[in-house]
Amino acid sequence: MSQVYINDFGAHVGKEVELKGWLYSRRSKGKLHFLMLRDGTGIVQSVVAKGEVSDELFEQAGRIGQESSVIVRGVVRADARAAGGVELGMLDLQVLQDVKDYPIAHQEHGPDFLLGNRHLWLRSKKQAAIMRIRSRIVRAIRDFFDDRGFTLMDAPIFTPSACEGTSTLFEVNYFDEAKAYLTQSGQLYGEAAAMALGKVYVFGPVFRAEKSKTRRHLTEFWMVEPEVAYATLEDVMDLAEGLICAAVSAVLQHHRQDLADLERDVTKLERIKAPFPRITYEEAAVLLEKLGTGFVRGNDLGAPDETALGEHFGMPVMVHRWPHEVKAFYMKRDAADPRLALGVDVIGPEGAGELVGGSQREDNLDELLGRIHAHGLPEEAFAWYLDLRRYGSVPHAGFGLGLERTVAWICGREHVRECIPFPRTLNRIYP
RNA sequence: UCCUCGGUAGCUCAGCGGUAGAGUAGGCGGCUGUUAACCGCUUGGUCGUAGGUUCGAAUCCUACCCGGGGAGCCA
Incomplete structure (x- = not known):
């Protein structure tokens, strides 16, 4: 299976694809993780449900930090609840590097800090x-x-x-x-x-x-x-x-x-x-x-x-x-x-x-x-x-x-x- | 070079003479459809630097350093 870029996901609805990228952000809700993934062409939401993947994978998906590098295998599906209209139902997660303490948060930052980073x-x-x-x-x-x-x-x-x-x-x-x-x-x-x-x-x-x-x-x-x-x-x-x-x-x-x-x-x-x-x-x-x-x-x-x-x-x-x-x-x-x-x-x-x-x-x-x-x-x-x-x-x-x-x-x-x-x-x- | 505003937790800021604070990020726990998710607990500080005033300074004064915006000049 070959890599598919996020900006091409629209043409792969219903298909299994491999996404190579980074963790942009995450929202977790008990037995459900929403991982926002980016690959340079866009950002897509990947959904991991407890029970649908191994407990080990589910736990790892809920733990890795912002900007961790990951390769994700999953099925592209249309869903109005996802920003952009498509999301990735995660089947497998390979973590190349688990990142802790990424400096730039999803919040306002000052220009000095941002330019220095x-x-x-x-x-x-x-x-x-x-x-x-x-x-x-x-x-x-x-x-x-x-x-x-x-x-x-x-x-x-x-x-x-x-x-x-x-x-x-x-x-x-x-x-x-x-x-x-x-x-x-x-x-x-x-x-x-x-x-x-x-x-x-x-x-x-x-x-x-x-x-x-x-x-x-x-x-x-x-x-x-x-x-x-x-x-x-x-x-x-x-x-x-x-x-x-x-x-x-x-x-x-x-x-x-x-x-x-x-x-x-x-x-x-x-x-x-x-x-x-x-x-x-x-x-x-x-x-x-x-x-x-x-x-x-x-x-x-x-x-x-x-x-x-x-x-x-x-x-x-x-x-x-x-x-x-x-x-x-x-x-x-x-x-x-x-x-x-x-x-x-x-x-x-x-x-x-x-x-x-x-x-x-x-x-x-x-x-x-x-x-x-x-x-x-x-x-x-x-x-x-x-x-x-x-x-x-x-x-x-x-x-x-x-x-x-x-x-x-x-x-x-x-x-x-x-x-x-x-x-x-x-x-x-x-x- | 000049004018002007600012420097407090990793980040964004409040505090402006009397015990150093919040949000967020990080950590722990909870939650099956979140959209900056949410809820509870929690770690975290040479308050830019050096002097000075004061019983006491993040707070007032002086100098310096660093940065933002603007002027001039230009795209």
Whole structure:
């Protein structure tokens, strides 16, 4: 007899199966034990009745501790009294390891405790659901780009200098003489790749040594960064819109149970459909002044501003054409108004914050050189990047989407640190 | 870096000058359909650390350490 996974139990009603997993929890009632078993694909109730199995097995089923590893043989049966509609009538129990004093109980725990026990916390129902959804979103992202003829062009993690010249970087020794930095963005390399392959995307971890400790920040997180030759700002706004819709729809299609376990209000996800509202920074400013968030015109959007915009539209909203002062040096200016940069932020609803930041890139060599100097950046570090404007420069654009923020939004989680297997934050590098 | 809140049993917390508490987890016993099961009993503590005030400090004061949330910056 072969192993059957819990998420396939529905197709095995009436059959004898073998479940290989762990004891999630137990409720006992005299001559009846209800063992909640998990195997990584779900949780199912297994029922053991005294008299139907050996006394020894019954006693053992009532004694083993939470997270004991077990192989259970039994008959799958439909029963409305069981959560999920099916349960396993236990016939035999093999205990690989009987566990005592598993640290994480089925009760509220504080974040410090849970994060310190992240290696175990991942076993809990909601955390497992988030990880499955994260995996699905990654797959949806890759499918989205692969299906559109993009080439995956991963950027280096070690870089000789800052990509954007703004964030604080993690410094590492690169053998004896050189210093290297952990990348904060693959974008500049993505631009080189786009000049070679046309449509590309970079997908990997990035690192920020900012001393940020908020529910939206990690020091190590994943970002997908498409870059498209001959594309305009409007082109990549379409692309970002399509990407977000694809991710949401893939999760809705494949993860109803996980969303239910997370108590996610799916009606809010079901109405995420293109087109997303597109407003200029100026229009956003007028709206924010009306909403009274304390927004100061000319500044970047603060977290309360982003939340207010998200709530106002109930949909990801694309804010484009920003004052160039608040945006990065590589963004192209708007020909219609040179005070504006051709950048776009996609702000998620429900307090998700900035999911995407993108722009049309400056493709003129002299403009870009001037911008690098104006920002006080070392020209020599950008020599290769400037070459892209010397040899066949073309209009091009791209964006970066923060994976954990997207996962947090779709899963309805408050903290991005629940949305990556092992989060790295300002105060935490363990486990 | 700044602002703010907190650190008491394995965990979640109450206690806020006068004998260290509850729930939960763990242990023992009971219960044939439980859904965070329930009922009875029970083990479990350098009250973050170091000073200080006081007859007496978990409680008040000071410093430090650790963590949460937020600002700035960003995805």
